[in-house]
Amino acid sequence: MRRVVVVGGDAAGMSAAHQALRSARQHGRELEVTVLETTHDTSYSACGIPYWVSGEVGSREALVARTPAEHRRLGVDLRLGARAISVDPAARRVVYVGPEGEHRLDYDDLVVATGASALVPEWACAGPGTPAAGIQVVKTLDDGAWWLRELAEPGLRVVVAGGGYIGLEMAEALLARGHQVTLLTRSRVMSSLDEPMSGRVQAAVEAGGVTVHLGAAASGVERSADGALCAVRAGELRVAADLLVLALGVAPATGFLADLDVPRSSYGALRPDPQGRLADGLWAAGDCCEVRHRLTGEWVYLPLGTHANKMGRAVGENLGGGTLAFPGALGTAITRFAAGASYVEVARTGLGLEEARQHGLDAVETTTEGTTASGYHPAAEPIALSVIGERGTGRLLGAQIVGGRGSAKRIDTVATALWHGSTVLDLAWSDLAYAPPFATAWEFVSLAARRLAERL
């Protein structure tokens, strides 16, 4: 009986655990799978928290894909409130602190799936990594519950630090709950977009009622005599505030592995091989890892549930005797911002123009504006698509979308073309679906690609 211990009971860890059991059954192996989870929640959607805070999702339970009981019923030995503190890879032993103190657990294979922790700058901390009064991150279900409690009464002044996905989604949630929102962002809104596309998103966010400060990295807070938060500072800027959302990104939760000699980035992200292997008997998957970018071949940090699920599945399949490799990623991402009459969808895939040029590529970009349906049809919504290609080779490099309802998911068409190393011209001439309520006769993605192809 081979013993697999998985550290972390969310997307990657639980995918690994269950796929290991399935794969073992298929390959006639016997496997015992133990999962150590720090919190008391398993398999929950961190991405869904802003929609729970906004009220669109009605309950904490709705965000849980599988409860501890369900995992146990499926054969996983799940230990909650269990924090791994050290690993001895030579002895194949992991030490964790559980509700009844310190435990040692021997393993044959250890899967590190500890995910990531939200960044909390020192000035925002009460204790190590713990936000001070009036300040919170958006990472765990407990964080979500915290926000629901604090935001119960409308009309609060809330500052959001960070203009990325979580920042935008929380701004939407806060407006939906009737609060006043100020967004501070170090560079620009959605800095994973090139500047012109970022500007379109910013305009929609401002139109929705958010006060936006660019180039404003939150640097401290002010408190009243009773210790309550009263303002957030960003250099010279001072914004009066009752609450502060920290949406500054996440970092891999790999501190307990600091002594181990395994491939990792400067900031601790693990770098497993495509099968998920870090070293003999040691595996990793999910937000504690970097992934290989399909276009550049470089390691990139893309902490996202979709990769975590896939990486976990690959590790599990391999643990059970199968063969499966995580094929890398393109940096595809999507979100929306909705507030009153202001509605914008945002998506990206592959390399941006700046990014492509930083990689020494002779990149060319074209932004095309159009509609998601035939212009005469009431379903038509505006869409702007920035397509990036390489001069000379004609290779497709990436795309960014900002538009109305039904616009952003078109990024998948570009992502799929990118996945297969498509040229821009090939994307232009693809056979995409057309009917008046759904597209223009030159499908918009094709049209935008055609415009760029003419310039390559």
Add this chain to the structure above:
Amino acid sequence: MRRVVVVGGDAAGMSAAHQALRSARQHGRELEVTVLETTHDTSYSACGIPYWVSGEVGSREALVARTPAEHRRLGVDLRLGARAISVDPAARRVVYVGPEGEHRLDYDDLVVATGASALVPEWACAGPGTPAAGIQVVKTLDDGAWWLRELAEPGLRVVVAGGGYIGLEMAEALLARGHQVTLLTRSRVMSSLDEPMSGRVQAAVEAGGVTVHLGAAASGVERSADGALCAVRAGELRVAADLLVLALGVAPATGFLADLDVPRSSYGALRPDPQGRLADGLWAAGDCCEVRHRLTGEWVYLPLGTHANKMGRAVGENLGGGTLAFPGALGTAITRFAAGASYVEVARTGLGLEEARQHGLDAVETTTEGTTASGYHPAAEPIALSVIGERGTGRLLGAQIVGGRGSAKRIDTVATALWHGSTVLDLAWSDLAYAPPFATAWEFVSLAARRLAERL
């Protein structure tokens, strides 16, 4: 000065005409472009007619992408009411009947872009190809105007003969106008789908209030003493009716070329090479042509504006001195049916299961049901995706979607993968966009592909 004559002033013809002028300018050539158009309309959206009939589109003009005046302003010598009746390819001369009688026109290059005519069975005709009283097709803007006149008062009993795209779209339009609708279809509803997916569409159409008869090929009509339509027959079946929509498909309008020795199908569809050339000095594009299927390499008839635009553009580019080839098609198509609370989107691409097996392929299919967004998010709509792949090679062969709002356009992801010869597994592991309002963490297309991959 090279003389190009284009026969047909809709999508393919006008794309060819304008691209020829652009391409000639780019390549320093002089070109004179004359377009002969039978009707008095140019560049109109035939696909949009049902939405004009339904009232979603407010005017005839809205369906016209470019008016005759606009075409002329862009340098096209446009002759309206001009029907080509014969071509002498040796003399390079075309004969047409215009408002002032018969004309001869010499050309260096002739582009046949005559499109297709709606099928009118003999029992439905008053004269050759002309529908009798109470019966009409849905092809030209004049047809649309006819329907709007006839349908002005609600409560009529309307029979739709044909369960394909136009049939479904007209059923929707008729219900929107308050009429009673009976749909007669020779085989099943949307027979371009495999039977189980077709059944899902049928259920939605019936839920929307349409009476559906399968296996019912319309075979005749009955008239009252005053000659008015009173019933439609389909073999033994008799359906009381005030009006009959003929949505039985279209046939290439190539009768005037019957004597020419050019590559064509048994039913008259032209078969130009990828550049659009039929013979020396003779070109063709659009709905009068077949296209090459990318997967089977076979000629298929896919009369659709999106191919017409592309084929016309390729011909025009080549006429002006450039080089451009139409790369074939996959049979991607999309539509919807909406009536009251019943709403369904439908899409397909590539080969169906039946079709693949008819081609001797060892095809396997899996239908997966899921949601377009995270199950806990209010944006989640049902989606069913049938994915077809080849055993052994693991090659992706096709897909069909039936689902709610925002479901069907996901077909483009599959179409793009197919375009690049993807395996089913590669589609499963692609980097598609995920966020709770837009997708599940295992993006639904990937999930469905993964399920099929496990069976290949």
